[in-house]
Amino acid sequence: xxxxxxxxxxxxxxxxxxxxxxxxxxxxxxxxxxxxxxxxxxxxxxxxxxxxxxxxxxxxxxxxxxxxxxxxxxxxxxxxxxxxxxxxxxxxxxxxxxxxxxxxxxxxxxxxxxxxxxxxxxxxxxxxxxxxxxxxxxxxxxxxxxxxxxxxxxxxxxxxxxxxxxxxxxxxxxxxxxxxxxxxxxxxxxxxxxxxxxxxxxxxxxxxxxxxxxxxxxxxxxxxxxxxxxxxxxxxxxxxxxxxxxxxxxxxxxxxxxxxxxxxxxxxxx
Amino acid sequence: xxxxxxxxxxxxxxxxxxxxxxxxxxxxxxxxxxxxxxxxxxxxxxxxxxxxxxxxxxxxxxxxxxxxxxxxxxxxxxxxxxxxxxxxxxxxxxxxxxxxxxxxxxxxxxxxxxxxxxxxxxxxxxxxxxxxxxxxxxxxxxxxxxxxxxxxxxxxxxxxxxxxxxxxxxxxxxxxxxxxxxxxxxxxxxxxxxxxxxxxxxxxxxxxxxxxxxxxxxxxxxxxxxxxxxxxxxxxxxxxxxxxxxxxxxxxxxxxxxxxxxxxxxxxxxxxxxxxxxxxxxxxxxxxxxxxxxxxxxxxxxxxxxxxxxxxxxxxxxxxxxxxxxxxxxxxxxxxxxxxxxxxxxxxxxxxxxxxxxxxxxxxxxxxxxxxxxxxxxxxxxxxxxxxx
Numbered sequence: 001x002x003x004x005x006x007x008x009x010x011x012x013x014x015x016x017x018x019x020x021x022x023x024x025x026x027x028x029x030x031x032x033x034x035x036x037x038x039x040x041x042x043x044x045x046x047x048x049x050x051x052x053x054x055x056x057x058x059x060x061x062x063x064x065x066x067x068x069x070x071x072x073x074x075x076x077x078x079x080x081x082x083x084x085x086x087x088x089x090x091x092x093x094x095x096x097x098x099x100x101x102x103x104x105x106x107x108x109x110x111x112x113x114x115x116x117x118x119x120x121x122x123x124x125x126x127x128x129x130x131x132x133x134x135x136x137x138x139x140x141x142x143x144x145x146x147x148x149x150x151x152x153x154x155x156x157x158x159x160x161x162x163x164x165x166x167x168x169x170x171x172x173x174x175x176x177x178x179x180x181x182x183x184x185x186x187x188x189x190x191x192x193x194x195x196x197x198x199x200x201x202x203x204x205x206x207x208x209x210x211x212x213x214x215x216x217x218x219x220x221x222x223x224x225x226x227x228x229x230x231x232x233x234x235x236x237x238x239x240x241x242x243x244x245x246x247x248x249x250x251x252x253x254x255x256x257x258x259x260x261x262x263x264x265x266x267x268x269x270x
Numbered sequence: 271x272x273x274x275x276x277x278x279x280x281x282x283x284x285x286x287x288x289x290x291x292x293x294x295x296x297x298x299x300x301x302x303x304x305x306x307x308x309x310x311x312x313x314x315x316x317x318x319x320x321x322x323x324x325x326x327x328x329x330x331x332x333x334x335x336x337x338x339x340x341x342x343x344x345x346x347x348x349x350x351x352x353x354x355x356x357x358x359x360x361x362x363x364x365x366x367x368x369x370x371x372x373x374x375x376x377x378x379x380x381x382x383x384x385x386x387x388x389x390x391x392x393x394x395x396x397x398x399x400x401x402x403x404x405x406x407x408x409x410x411x412x413x414x415x416x417x418x419x420x421x422x423x424x425x426x427x428x429x430x431x432x433x434x435x436x437x438x439x440x441x442x443x444x445x446x447x448x449x450x451x452x453x454x455x456x457x458x459x460x461x462x463x464x465x466x467x468x469x470x471x472x473x474x475x476x477x478x479x480x481x482x483x484x485x486x487x488x489x490x491x492x493x494x495x496x497x498x499x500x501x502x503x504x505x506x507x508x509x510x511x512x513x514x515x516x517x518x519x520x521x522x523x524x525x526x527x528x529x530x531x532x533x534x535x536x537x538x539x540x541x542x543x544x545x546x547x548x549x550x551x552x553x554x555x556x557x558x559x560x561x562x563x564x565x566x567x568x569x570x571x572x573x574x575x576x577x578x579x580x581x582x583x584x585x586x587x588x589x590x591x592x593x594x595x596x597x598x599x600x601x602x603x604x605x606x607x608x609x610x611x612x613x614x615x616x617x618x619x620x621x622x623x624x625x626x627x628x629x630x631x632x633x634x635x636x637x638x639x640x641x642x643x644x645x646x647x648x649x650x651x652x653x654x655x656x657x658x659x
Contacts, residue, residue: 052560053434053546055441056286062428075558100284100545105559127545129287131271150287159290177288178446 003093003121004146004169007043008204008226014258015227016217017095017206018042018234018251021050021064022081023073025238030068034085036244037234038092040251045085046124046208046229049078049098056099056126058181060232063239075102079118086119095122095148095169100132108135112143122146122169130162137166148172151205153193164200170227171202174209175220181232186210188219214257221258230254271297275462278585280578283461285441285548292448297463299368304470309363316359320392321349323356323474327482327639332609333622334638338629339487342622342642343479343507346614352644353503354385354456357471362389365452372396372451376440378405378433378499379569379648380412381615382456387421389454397421400439402432405569412648430563433573437547457500458577461548465577472506475641480510483639492636493518493628496643497620498591499535499570501577503643512588520628521580522620524566525593533565537576538584538591544575551578567596567656568616568649594620594627600656602626603646615644616652 007015018037023030037045050065050073057065082094096115103111103125115123122145128136130149140147146169151160154177163171173193175186194205204226211217212233220228230251237247271294275281283293303309317323325347330340345353365373373395377383383399390397399416403425406413413423429435437460444453458465458472476494483491494511496504498521511517526534534540537552544553546561554562554574566572583589594602599616602623607613614622618641625640646653 052429053438055438055547056445058442059428066429069560101553101555101559101561103559104543104545104550105555105557126286127284127548129283129285129290131283131290152288154291155287156291159287174288176446177448179442 002169003091006091007093011043011227011258013204013226014221015043015206016041016255016258017044017046017227017229019046019048019229019231020235020238021048021061021068022078023050023068023071024064024235025067026071027073027077027081031081031084032244033238033247035088036248037251038089040248041255042251043227044093044095046095046097046231047082049075049096049102051099051102054099054126056179058179058232060236060239061180064235075106079114082118082120094120095124096120097124097126100125100127103136108139109142112139112145116143116145120145122148124148124150124172130159130166133166150174151193151197152177153187153190157196160196160202161200164197164202168203170204170206171197173205173207173225175207175211176209180209186216188216189223191224194224214253217254217257271462272301273297273462275466277465277579277582280549280551280581281462281465282550283548284545284550285461286445288445289448292444293461293463295368299364300463300467303364303367309367313360313363317356317474321355321359322347324478327479327486329486330610333605334626334629338625338632338635339637340625340629341483341486341491341637341639342612343475343639344642345475345503346612346618346642346645350385350388351647352381352385352615353472353475353506354382355388356474356506357468357502358385358389358454360471361452361454362393362395365395365454366393368452370450370452372398372447373454374398374400374440374443374447374451375454375456376433376436377401377456378436378572380405380409380416381570381644381648383421383423384412384415386454387416387419390421391419399423400426400436400443402430402436403427404431405433408569409648433569434561441547457502458505458579459500459547459549459551459575465549465579468502469505469509469579472502473509475503475506476508476510479507479639483637487637489637490514490517491639493520494639495520495522495621495625496641497522497571497617498538498576498580499524499573499617501580503641505577505579507641508589519583519589520624521589521591522624523591523593524568524571524620525595526565526567528595529593532562534593535564535566535571535573536593537574538580539593543581546575549578551575551581567599567652568620570615570617571620592624594623598623603653604657612642613646614642615646616649618642618644
């Protein structure tokens with residue numbers, strides 16, 4: 001069983017994912033924050049490899065990439081951080097999120113291979129849509145990791161079916177159009193998208209973009225998401241100088257919003 | 271999408287999945303408009319009665335005399351002061367047909383922003399222009415022009431605070447706003463269908479120039495020379511000469527403070543293939559794929575990528591790309607002013623500089639066609655400072 005499959009089973013399809021940018025604000029500090037995510041109860045981590053021009057990200061995650069790059073963090077450092085994290089946490093699924101130019105600069109196959117070697121479970125390339133995904137899917141498959149694709153409420157049926165074919169691990173569903181970051185225009189009810197994905201046989205839907213409070217978490221999961229990913233809210237705390245313990249406490253709050261129902265789920269299952 | 275948007279191995283559509291419906295809608299609208307005589311008629315009318323096409327072809331009376339016959343395609347005389355107006359009018363009409371009510375655009379020196387503000391005022395769009403915060407400082411006059419025509423100018427403070435960062439910000443806006451907003455991209459870069467569409471809308475430059483030079487000189491030119499930042503004026507003047515094998519196509523990149531250092535914008539000469547702003551193309555970047563900040567005295571050439579069709583023209587060998595540095599461009603700027611009474615944009619001065627170089631090097635009295643893509647008014651303050659007058 002893959003780490004993702006085990007996680008969805010363990011959490012009763014109510015998984016909490018936590019995102020941060022690798023190397024933000026520096027390598028040693030970031031490793032402490034990584035462990036804080038796990039301490040706080042994250043079921044999976046989603047780790048950004050910084051890129052100079054992150055067009056899918058809002059100001060909070062852009063700033064994190066700038067901090068990491070200013071600290072001199074390179075792609076190779078990110079692979080090493082992932083490798084060390086994997087040794088400390090053998091069972092937590094690790095997703096990696098980056099941009100096409102970072103992948104292509106190393107060579108798509110080589111990048112996927114190094115990612116697998118380091119112990120990552122999946123790769124999401126933010127500016128690679130289904131139209132351009134074939135070489136990335138082939139490289140991920142050869143390396144034995146999942147390629148995760150994004151589905152949005154405006155994604156046409158034909159693309160959903162393609163996502164179901166080439167994407168595995170989980171399906172990254174976006175809570176709204178636009179870039180990452182907290183926003184009032186959040187829509188958390190995506191049952192029709194989740195149903196289309198399910199009918200097409202896609203991997204479990206995990207909702208991201210703008211998930212920043214326990215209420216968001218609860219509502220998204222209650223509307224049928226198999227998991228949620230919170231990013232900007234965590235990264236903003238790092239930017240504000242929160243300690244790893246404070247970041248862990250915030251993740252714990254989010255995790256709490258998944259818990260009550262996990263117990264219900266368990267009792268129903270009994 | 272109906273097409274792959276590839277030029278050889280370059281191009282494509284590297285955008286977040288969320289944006290795919292937006293570029294698909296645009297591709298559909300573009301292909302439908304291209305086949306619709308009423309669209310072309312409305313565009314032709316605007317190009318003639320509003321923008322002032324056709325622009326003249328001017329033979330230099332003094333520059334290069336005895337060494338070359340240099341012809342200038344006068345896009346500097348177009349309304350708005352640069353070739354940008356051609357395709358902005360076309361995209362504006364397209365946005366209307368798509369039922370959009372808002373335009374967004376990026377701008378470097380401000381020329382494309384001014385052109386977009388113009389069409390926003392003319393066709394009744396709410397218009398927002400993203401401009402690097404440093405460029406806002408350097409180009410106050412153009413900022414005022416845009417505001418005068420009703421556009422909102424948003425300074426971009428992320429990254430290097432120049433054109434590249436303005437494109438990033440416009441793309442971010444578009445991923446949230448495409449339902450009612452058209453992204454009026456200013457050059458032949460970006461995801462499909464922009465490189466193809468902007469080329470088709472700039473083709474008019476080369477189409478006119480080809481007829482004009484045949485009329486005036488009785489033959490095709492030996493070389494067509496244009497500056498290349500994103501590359502829209504160059505593609506525009508090259509397109510109708512691509513089939514003419516005897517005509518050399520020469521793109522002039524910004525060598526800035528020199529090609530040996532990092533302070534230049536010579537993407538094709540010094541970059542390697544990568545992916546930025548939706549397209550696979552040559553890119554100035556480090557080993558890890560982080561995109562470099564660039565430098566040129568001309569803001570319009572200060573861009574780390576280039577239109578994917580130029581990457582293909584380079585790789586296929588159909589076009590040659592050369593570098594002209596800041597000083598050479600400034601010398602040509604002054605020379606054209608002094609000898610012909612024409613003040614070109616700093617960008618266009620790069621093309622003029624290379625034509626003068628070629629005139630010196632060749633001894634066969636060649637016919638050289640140079641695209642003067644814009645006029646120099648926007649550069650007056652910098653010129654005053656740099657030429658020490």
